[in-house]
Amino acid sequence: MGEAIVSTIVEKLKDLVIDKASEAWKLVRGVEEEVKRLKSNFEALQLVLEDAEEKQYLDKFLKHWLDRFKDASYDMEDVLDDWQTAVLQSPALQTEEIESGTSGFAPWLKVCRPLFSCFSYGSQVVMRHDIATRIKEINEEVEKIVQDKARFELVKKETKQPKWSETTAFGDVSELIGRDKVKGEIIRTLQCGTSEGEEGNRNIPTISIVGMGGIGKSSLAQLIYHDNKIQTHFNKMIIWVSVGNPFDQTQIARAILQSLDPCSPICQQNQPPLQNLLSEIREKITGKKFFLVLDDVWTDRSQDWKQLKATLKYGMCGSWILVTTRKESVAKQMDSSHVIPLKELDDELCWSIIAQNAFAGRNKDSHEHLKDIGRKLAKKCNGLPLAAKALGGLLKDKTRREEWENVLNSEIWRPDFEKEIFSPLLLSYYDLPSPIRQCLSYCAIFPKNHNFHQDELIQHWMAQRYLDNDNILQGQWKGEDYFKYLATRFFFQDFEKDGEGNLISFKMHDLVHDFIKFLTKEGFVAKRVGKDLSLDLSSKRIRHLRLRVGRRSSLPMFLNGTEKLRSLVVAVSYGSKKSTSDALHILFSQSKHLRLLKFDSLNLDEDEMPHDFGNLIHLRYLSIISCSNIENLLEAVCELSNLQSLNLQDCSSLEKLPDKIGKLINLRYLCTEGCSALSYYPKGISNLTSLIRLNNITVKTDCNDAGEFSIGDLEKLDLLGGNLMVKVIGYGIDWDEAKRAKLCNKIHLKCLHICICSPHIKEEELLQALNPPSSLPVRLTDYQTWVERVESSRIREKIRISARVQKAALQFIDGAVSSVSKRANSCRR
Numbered sequence: 001m002g003e004a005i006v007s008t009i010v011e012k013l014k015d016l017v018i019d020k021a022s023e024a025w026k027l028v029r030g031v032e033e034e035v036k037r038l039k040s041n042f043e044a045l046q047l048v049l050e051d052a053e054e055k056q057y058l059d060k061f062l063k064h065w066l067d068r069f070k071d072a073s074y075d076m077e078d079v080l081d082d083w084q085t086a087v088l089q090s091p092a093l094q095t096e097e098i099e100s101g102t103s104g105f106a107p108w109l110k111v112c113r114p115l116f117s118c119f120s121y122g123s124q125v126v127m128r129h130d131i132a133t134r135i136k137e138i139n140e141e142v143e144k145i146v147q148d149k150a151r152f153e154l155v156k157k158e159t160k161q162p163k164w165s166e167t168t169a170f171g172d173v174s175e176l177i178g179r180d181k182v183k184g185e186i187i188r189t190l191q192c193g194t195s196e197g198e199e200g201n202r203n204i205p206t207i208s209i210v211g212m213g214g215i216g217k218s219s220l221a222q223l224i225y226h227d228n229k230i231q232t233h234f235n236k237m238i239i240w241v242s243v244g245n246p247f248d249q250t251q252i253a254r255a256i257l258q259s260l261d262p263c264s265p266i267c268q269q270n271q272p273p274l275q276n277l278l279s280e281i282r283e284k285i286t287g288k289k290f291f292l293v294l295d296d297v298w299t300d301r302s303q304d305w306k307q308l309k310a311t312l313k314y315g316m317c318g319s320w321i322l323v324t325t326r327k328e329s330v331a332k333q334m335d336s337s338h339v340i341p342l343k344e345l346d347d348e349l350c351w352s353i354i355a356q357n358a359f360a361g362r363n364k365d366s367h368e369h370l371k372d373i374g375r376k377l378a379k380k381c382n383g384l385p386l387a388a389k390a391l392g393g394l395l396k397d398k399t400r401r402e403e404w405e406n407v408l409n410s411e412i413w414r415p416d417f418e419k420e421i422f423s424p425l426l427l428s429y430y431d432l433p434s435p436i437r438q439c440l441s442y443c444a445i446f447p448k449n450h451n452f453h454q455d456e457l458i459q460h461w462m463a464q465r466y467l468d469n470d471n472i473l474q475g476q477w478k479g480e481d482y483f484k485y486l487a488t489r490f491f492f493q494d495f496e497k498d499g500e501g502n503l504i505s506f507k508m509h510d511l512v513h514d515f516i517k518f519l520t521k522e523g524f525v526a527k528r529v530g531k532d533l534s535l536d537l538s539s540k541r542i543r544h545l546r547l548r549v550g551r552r553s554s555l556p557m558f559l560n561g562t563e564k565l566r567s568l569v570v571a572v573s574y575g576s577k578k579s580t581s582d583a584l585h586i587l588f589s590q591s592k593h594l595r596l597l598k599f600d601s602l603n604l605d606e607d608e609m610p611h612d613f614g615n616l617i618h619l620r621y622l623s624i625i626s627c628s629n630i631e632n633l634l635e636a637v638c639e640l641s642n643l644q645s646l647n648l649q650d651c652s653s654l655e656k657l658p659d660k661i662g663k664l665i666n667l668r669y670l671c672t673e674g675c676s677a678l679s680y681y682p683k684g685i686s687n688l689t690s691l692i693r694l695n696n697i698t699v700k701t702d703c704n705d706a707g708e709f710s711i712g713d714l715e716k717l718d719l720l721g722g723n724l725m726v727k728v729i730g731y732g733i734d735w736d737e738a739k740r741a742k743l744c745n746k747i748h749l750k751c752l753h754i755c756i757c758s759p760h761i762k763e764e765e766l767l768q769a770l771n772p773p774s775s776l777p778v779r780l781t782d783y784q785t786w787v788e789r790v791e792s793s794r795i796r797e798k799i800r801i802s803a804r805v806q807k808a809a810l811q812f813i814d815g816a817v818s819s820v821s822k823r824a825n826s827c828r829r
Contacts, residue, residue, distance in 0.1 A: 292321045445569060
């Protein structure tokens with residue numbers, strides 16, 4: 001992880017030393033010598049970082065030394081970003097030099113020069129003095145780190161390079177070694193009838209699978225869940241819910257309802273009330289036989305399950321609940337009729353799992369000479385299938401006996417290692433190349449049981465510049481390769497695919513997540529915000545922060561210790577208070593080095609949104625999702641010239657995008673999915689030639705409109721890939737405008753989905769005018785189907801508004817009753 005950061009810094013320092021732009025630094029005497037010395041120090045440390053990272057958990061002093069160096073590296077990255085900003089205004093840099101491309105930073109300078117045109121010459125000098133001072137301070141710290149290096153006898157190690165397999169197969173639970181007997185017993189139990197009883201007055205019987213992390217509880221539950229006998233027995237009325245910790249009964253109820261009815265209007269709401277969800281679930285299951293899997297349950301408090309249990313009682317006799325948990329107390333609390341303790345596998349079964357993954361696709365005779373070492377490694381798995389899978393993935397590309405012996409004799413197997421259960425994962429982790437290692441470590445920013453999406457993850461990596469590449473598409477492809485590499489090493493699992501085999505989502509095993517959190521516990525912090533007005537994190541060396549704002553709470557007015565943040569994710573719970581613009585203003589003024597900012601369900605009115613987004617000049621990823629009060633996106637967002645990703649998913653009240661969005665010429669991803677009220681897409685989108693993902697956009701087909709996006713404005717967006725969905729409107733088809741779209745140049749598109757939203761547009765005529773290449777799959781939604789969907793959406797909206805009114809009325813009544821009660825008590829006294 002550290003080696004990858006340093007490689008980037010060294011390259012940038014080279015540019016800083018040799019580039020003509022460095023002439024700007026003559027304003028500050030001696031800074032060039034400092035830069036040369038700093039580069040030399042970083043190069044000296046780069047040679048031994050691989051060895052230091054592998055030994056840090058065996059030597060606490062070495063870990064402290066490495067943490068100091070990582071801090072200095074992060075600080076240096078921040079300074080280099082600031083340097084690129086300051087050098088823009090250097091008198092030594094002439095416009096013609098930038099335009100001619102003679103500067104090594106020319107592309108970046110051309111993009112960002114307008115952003116800083118407000119800086120005066122005097123402020124530039126002050127800024128450069130400040131940056132020069134910070135370089136000197138960092139250099140002093142790095143020189144101390146170089147001097148202390150001698151204490152640890154570190155050696156130079158060869159930098160690992162990815163070994164790409166010709167075939168990439170993601171993890172699969174279709175074959176689960178050693179669990180056939182218990183699987184058969186559970187399926188037979190589920191097929192048996194249960195005692196009769198009146199609906200609503202009997203508990204649904206529960207089977208609990210109990211065992212330690214990594215033992216295979218969830219994998220076993222998935223095999224049962226997907227079994228054809230179970231699918232048939234319950235008439236496909238089967239539900240899977242990942243519960244996790246902390247417990248959130250509203251999210252659990254929502255997940256159950258979404259599985260029962262994906263189009264339920266209540267599920268379309270951003271923050272549906274629990275009682276509404278439970279009422280809908282009761283209606284769906286009454287008189288029906290269902291099978292519910294509650295995976296990874298932690299809470300053993302009876303009050304947490306009381307309301308859900310009362311609702312599930314209305315299911316038909318023969319319904320079952322299957323629970324997976326690490327805690328026996330959970331099985332007792334759930335009144336389990338059957339408790340299945342899942343035991344560790346024996347060493348021979350662990351060896352079978354290792355061999356299955358290590359030798360996949362190889363000739364059987366090619367690994368006979370490795371079996372004796374493999375069986376010794378199997379003993380170190382302690383009976384955990386996850387550990388055996390990790391070792392199998394680690395050994396997959398190792399064919400020589402010497403390589404297997406190195407794994408067997410690694411110091412990480414030492415019994416005094418503080419996290420012995422993580423040893424197989426740690427071996428697999430350090431076998432990763434450093435750039436992929438830092439990508440995996442970043443996954444600590446996501447909560448447990450998070451449903452990952454490949455594009456989302458790659459965008460996060462890009463925002464942190466882990467995939468830094470001048471070629472936009474190559475950066476995307478590199479991210480896809482890194483993901484596949486991690487998937488084949490079993491760091492990801494539960495891959496969900498659509499009917500065509502395209503990956504939809506995936507997860508990370510909770511034990512793998514614990515492992516990643518263990519590795520990154522000082523740099524990545526997750527906090528739940530209560531009723532306090534302040535949160536002090538100054539004692540921590542955090543770079544990435546995830547905040548969960550609880551009920552009846554809001555974003556803290558004062559967040560101390562956020563000056564060096566690179567990522568901030570804020571998730572707001574249902575029933576939270578409104579956040580204030582002052583709180584966000586203070587946060588933005590402090591956290592000037594943010595690369596990634598994500599707000600989920602932020603409870604803030606549009607006119608209270610702070611207008612200083614433009615100050616976050618390093619921001620590359622901005623996500624404002626499920627924020628239902630926002631009708632117009634602030635123009636200040638268009639000042640973020642470094643922005644690569646803009647996600648506005650499920651902002652249901654958003655009506656228009658800002659006219660100046662064309663200034664965001666570094667934008668690669670624009671998501672407006674679920675923005676049902678959005679009808680205005682400005683012309684400036686046609687300037688966003690770096691876009692590689694764009695979906696759900698409305699375009700005019702009858703003319704080349706001067707203000708709004710037209711079908712021909714797709715002309716220059718030739719990097720678009722994935723699935724592109726466009727809604728077409730207009731009073732007809734302008735053939736010249738349709739031809740201008742030049743779909744033949746969109747060679748990276750996988751599918752084009754066209755939704756016709758006007759009775760004046762005919763399918764055949766539109767396809768003839770657009771003339772898509774025969775290799776591009778095209779899906780059409782005709783006008784009548786679109787009308788039916790809109791009408792259904794309107795009905796859902798009416799129901800949603802009705803629910804809001806009903807909720808407001810109940811709140812008013814509750815308040816009135818409470819007020820009367822208080823007065824009555826006062827009179828009695």
